[in-house]
Amino acid sequence: MGDVLELQQVTVRRGGRNIVDHVDWSVSEGERWVILGPNGAGKTSLIQLAGARLFPTTGNVTILGETVGKTNASELHPLIGLASSALDSRIPGSERLHDVVRTGAYGVTVHWREKYDEEDDMRARGLLATMGVGELADRTFASISSGEKKRVGIARALMPDPEILLLDEPAAGLDLGGREELMGSLKTLAHGDFAPSMVLVTHHVEEIPAGFTHVLLIKDGTVLDSGAVDDVLTSENLSDCFGIKLDLEKTGERYTARAHLS
Numbered sequence: 001m002g003d004v005l006e007l008q009q010v011t012v013r014r015g016g017r018n019i020v021d022h023v024d025w026s027v028s029e030g031e032r033w034v035i036l037g038p039n040g041a042g043k044t045s046l047i048q049l050a051g052a053r054l055f056p057t058t059g060n061v062t063i064l065g066e067t068v069g070k071t072n073a074s075e076l077h078p079l080i081g082l083a084s085s086a087l088d089s090r091i092p093g094s095e096r097l098h099d100v101v102r103t104g105a106y107g108v109t110v111h112w113r114e115k116y117d118e119e120d121d122m123r124a125r126g127l128l129a130t131m132g133v134g135e136l137a138d139r140t141f142a143s144i145s146s147g148e149k150k151r152v153g154i155a156r157a158l159m160p161d162p163e164i165l166l167l168d169e170p171a172a173g174l175d176l177g178g179r180e181e182l183m184g185s186l187k188t189l190a191h192g193d194f195a196p197s198m199v200l201v202t203h204h205v206e207e208i209p210a211g212f213t214h215v216l217l218i219k220d221g222t223v224l225d226s227g228a229v230d231d232v233l234t235s236e237n238l239s240d241c242f243g244i245k246l247d248l249e250k251t252g253e254r255y256t257a258r259a260h261l262s
């Protein structure tokens with residue numbers, strides 16, 4: 001059994017259909033998972049389930065030993081760091097980056113009357129530096145680029161020192177240089193001594209950072225395959241998942257995929 005996250009026969013039903021369909025999935029401590037699949041496959045729904053932000057219609061979700069629905073989800077939230085564009089869009093543009101990260105300790109998006117000590121300040125600045133945006137700490141959220149926003153969002157998600165870090169399409173919208181720099185930061189994070197268990201959602205094999213250990217392939221709400229990266233990430237599986245014949249190549253710890261030329 002996964003000691004971090006366990007989904008047992010989990011179904012989410014919306015609009016008369018199963019958008020997550022009888023999913024079994026287990027994440028153990030120290031594993032770093034990629035959820036890969038086409039548009040509408042159910043990736044965001046899975047990450048929302050993993051973050052106790054969405055409840056299953058049927059089946060069981062267990063996070064850090066607590067069964068969702070039988071425990072107070074708001075007590076689980078500080079243990080789960082979540083970075084997503086949806087969360088970024090709730091941060092006021094006038095908020096300074098230092099506060100954007102500090103407020104992550106309380107799971108709020110606007111600095112109000114929370115109390116922070118010197119250790120919190122140092123941690124926020126340290127996390128911004130780890131994500132390569134330390135020199136921007138006093139800038140406002142509205143004044144930074146979309147790539148920088150992604151980095152700040154991850155620093156914010158790390159602020160409460162979570163047991164699990166969930167990243168919903170962290171490289172979406174980044175240019176090639178921005179994506180590769182982010183891949184480098186995530187590789188460093190993944191190899192860190194105190195790295196949390198991680199789950200990253202993407203549509204693209206090029207956005208799988210080095211150091212990620214497992215892949216869950218999803219299509220139409222159903223798991224096609226899941227397990228160690230090298231076992232699951234094959235041209236055949238990828239072609240099946242995206243509905244087009246693809247050739248997968250591995251260079252070092254990174255992947256690329258192209259349409260198969262016949």
Ligand SMILES: Nc1ncnc2c1ncn2[C@@H]1O[C@H](COP(=O)(O)OP(=O)(O)OP(=O)(O)O)[C@@H](O)[C@H]1O
Pocket residue numbers: 014015019037038039040041042043044045046203
């Ligand atoms: N509240 C809802 N009511 C009806 N359908 C929904 C609802 N929420 C999500 N869906 C549908 O469920 C499916 C899975 O959505 P989800 O956002 O999890 O997919 P995704 O794999 O993250 O997609 P994308 O890659 O495009 O972001 C989609 O077809 C979506 O339209």
